Amino acid sequence: MSWAYITTVLIMTGINLLAVIGLSVLTGFTGLFSFGHAGFMAIGAYTSAILTVWLGVPYYLALLIAGLAAGLISLVIGRLTLKLKGDYFIIATLGFGESIRLLFNWFDPIGGSRGFRIPSEIHYTSLSDVIIINLIALILIANLINSRHGRNFKAIREEEMASQVIGINIFRYKMLSFFISAVLVGIAGGMLAHLTHFLIPRNFDMTKSTFLTIMVILGGLGSLSGSVIGTVVLTFIPEFLRNFNEWRYVIFGFLVVLVMVLRPKGLMGGYEISDLLRWVKRRLVRRRGEKNESA
């Protein structure tokens, strides 16, 4: 394995991670499942590519605008669909994701189904870009989750009716959650565009959406650390299995099933790494206490 190859895998992991952090807010913390977030990724990817290629906008600014564009669309889609109950909302997101892909397929000025190439003189997403953006996103989202707003997300996930009678505007908070997830997934799309330098709508299909959701679930709903672990595991496994060629997706699927059977609540089961450290510390203190007593 060459260093360039490893770097690319790491960058890919980082891009997935940013998308999964976004989706974790929606799915893990607010309890809304989406099978259409590849659509927001496509919007972010194409917006950023158009900005850097046609208008010469700097990379980071283009990413920011790409995220906001995805967020803006999410507000429109959210207003139409977030009043729907659970299952119907999932179907609506699925429809949205597929329509976005088809729209980009038909739209010729940006290459349609033949794809859109970003010239090589334009910035390539680097490992440091990925690390910086992910760190910022992780800190901001962790801050949000540990606030009254983050707790309201969790309340809605747990019990909608009870959330309403304690004064939570559930529609507004679902919109907020949907918006945040779309912005982060949109930025991830922009980073992806500038990693591959070639965009085709086919890459943003339902499989992509499903893959993102699987990473959130496998890591453990309602745990940011879980999302990080889920993403790293699920991005790396297919790479390690490259020697098995066609069989690698069979093995991959089998491993996912195995994890869900053994740990139905995901790898982290709703706990954060900080909870785990606290638990270990308490165990150590207790054991020391017992030793002192017996002595």
Added chain:
Amino acid sequence: MSLLELRDVTKQFGGLVAVGDVSLTVEQGSIHGLIGPNGAGKTTLFNLITGIYGLSGGTILFEREPIDGLAPFRIAQKGITRTFQNIRLFKDLSVYDNVLTACHMNTKYSVVEALFRLPARNQGEKKLKQETEILLDIMNLTDRRDVSAGNLPYGFQRRLEIARAVALKPTLLLLDEPAAGMNPDETFELLEMIKQVKREFGLTVLIIEHHMDLIMNLCDRIMVLNFGRVLAEGSPIEIQNDPAVVQAYLGEGGNHDARY
């Protein structure tokens, strides 16, 4: 002064009149009981007051302003909150987080202040945490603060639901069968707790209950519903001696020493 006023409140589900022409005045600072046989429309009335159902007719005034037609969260923000007959806690969250979540309106910091941990957020969170700890103390839940709400014993779940409701600092608290499934000791303990919470927070309480001991002991006034209509309204003594109530509740020839 009347805090809550229902005027000819009606709710129909298709052809069924669940609540018909109910008028009720709840005085500020009182404990008002709501009793009646199963299916009399008591919980429906709670759902109407808290905005979960829309009215078919009549109007509801809270602090002299109409509140019918408002979304449930707006009604909660105006100061009316409730517990549920079939407990609805945030099951996977800890006892502490259940109460902390419900305190959310007692501070006003924005999403941006939360994202960047600005001073307003830190001060707000500190205030909420203090309030939560005080409330857990009053409700005798401090020992179990880190337990998931879903794993609490039944009686504690009821108590936590009341704590969560009180965390909003409401003016009017609606309790839907808070003593359901409790033994006499637990019921007595709950009675004392309701009295204490009412005193400490200056609440007005509207309570649905089937334990007649508790209702007669606790309430200043009682309304009896039967088939969605008001059967009687008055003080506990008046209700106990009302022939229509005795007949509806205990059947023909019942005597009012019998317990429901």
